[in-house]
Amino acid sequence: MSRAEVVEAPRRGPEAGPERRPSVLWSLGLFRSELITVLRRWRTLALLAVLAAVPILIGIAVRVDTGGRRGGGGGEGGPAFLAQITNNGLFLVFAALAATLPVFLPMAVGVVAGDAVAGEANSGTLRYLLVAPAGRTRLLLAKYASVLAFCLIATLVVAASALAVGALLFPLGEVTTISGTQISFADGLLRAVAIAGVVAVSLSGMAALGLFISTLTNSGIAAMATTVGLLITVQILGQIPQLHAIGPYLFPHYWLSFADVLREPVYWDQLVKNFELQALYVAVFGSAAWARFTAKDITA
């Protein structure tokens, strides 16, 4: 924040500057300070630690379980890709992402996104943030960008932890895609990175929703609880067969489509639908958050 003041100190009023260059610099600085604030919180670190622990838990469980009996099976009921882990550690990355995507990852994102504005208001720091001539729109964008960055970081933490555990406990090697064809390990690794990217993008709609809820209240706890509660509600709605008509419009509906990256050739239909749906949620709730935040009375 202090960096920002230096850049644009003489200017008054956020809407005044049509110049591009300083505004870009400004936004970057704002984004960086936001991201650092997010990542420095103990809460965030604890969330990331929990996320990193999930693959470790899965890895050890699979290792212990298959210590006695060899061979497949066990694919029933558990998260996808569980059966392949013993043969290729890389599959732990996919299994861990499949296990964390329905609950852990969105919960972490919900906490961070819900906290983004409401948390500042709660601790009374929001008004001070706005004293800096950044403008509310830009501040909101910086907040959203930092939440998106957290989505990516959280996904990468799960993937990296899973890869480390997978390499440690299981053999690595050529990857059999779920279509049955074989690809090299390097190619498999590339697909793992792509999958992490897809998972991060899958969370962007949820992040926008959380940010919008965050602008509605001055209580950080309330915003987080609402966001996570909404996530659970939507997940339940998606499970009810009688409501299958609305299913395709719920943001978690295409989340598991990331597995389509592992088909050979890659099956894009569901992935594209997922991206479209997430973009729609970002557009609707992002603009709703903007409408609310720029028109809101900041009293705390």
Place this chain on the structure above:
Amino acid sequence: MAPNDSAQATDEARDLGAGRRKAARYLVPVAVAGVAAATIGLVPALAAAGDPSLPKISAQQLIEKMAASDTQQLSGTLKISTDLGLPGLGSLGSFAPKGGGSDKSASPDAKLTELASGTHTLRVAADGPDRQKVSILEDAAEYSLIHNGNDVWAYDSGSNQAYHSQRSAADAAKEHGKKTPDAGVPTTPKALADQFLKNVDPTTAVSVDGTAQVAGRDAYQLLIKPKQSGSTVGSVRVAVDAKTGVPLKFTLASSAGGKAVVDAGFTKVDFSKPSADTFSFTPPKGAKVTQDDGKQKQTFKPEQSLPGGLGGLGDAKNTKVIGKGWTSIAEFDTGGKGIPKAGNGKGGGDAQTFLDSLGDKVSGKFGSGTVFKTRLVNALITDNGKVYVGAVTKDALIAAANSAK
């Protein structure tokens, strides 16, 4: 706008004009949502609106075109929706007869039963008569059937199990005959078309019913309709690619109306040569491989997937066919047992309740019996052990039973 301190904000909020301007901002998300809803609603309608205009051809020419088609290479995505009106075949899977092998083996026939209900997405690839691949896409898993030369592999990525069989002719791949184009036809296409039309003429009306867009390609629609009444089949529609003569879509409509009983069609198709490694398969390390050495012959009889023990009736003596064409009814005499108790002990109770849930008590001149209905195939089992099965309505079954005496 966007004041930096709260006092100013409160002042502005009291200002009516500013308040209105602020309220107007909420129109943005509403507008975005509205545009999205309109797009979702309108795009499919617009896409479906334009039927391509193609030169008119006769049914004869269209069938010639299909017969002359020498497409050997294609890859694409298929969508198959089946609605037989059964209360879910998933529960049936537990006691449906299986061609040998353990419960969760990756053998093809167990898997193919799944295709008989619901909507499935399949990917197909073919390169000549020797190499085909069919994959059923599932959530985060895939079931692939790969035919390459003498090898037939099946791989279920969900359970990491593979099935291998070495056969000269791939029965498994042939079961998907309607999805893969027929290999070269020996006789001339014209003779074939002539013969086909002559054969079906007394019972069936074949016509070209306009055009359609299937998988982004222009196609003619071949309409096949039973001339007889009493059949459960309303019409069969085959969309044939105008350029290559490959069937792209197959729709079987029930005579009772409603959703199509079977609707299978390409959503994406490509007639270029699929890459060779599409058909290469080596089972991944640690995958459980079931070898089929041909000792236990794995013939997939369609009747095996019929509800409960009905499949077993195919072996009953005194089988005869009443009527011909679309309304033909098969009659079996099971020897006076009435509704057969589903054999092989285990799962029999399940089969019984399943049969009862489908059944419908009827009586007529023939006595009394039970009618089992699906949207396509109906069966009448009389109390004195006669069984009538056909793709005909319940009334036609009863009439056949009455006149059989």
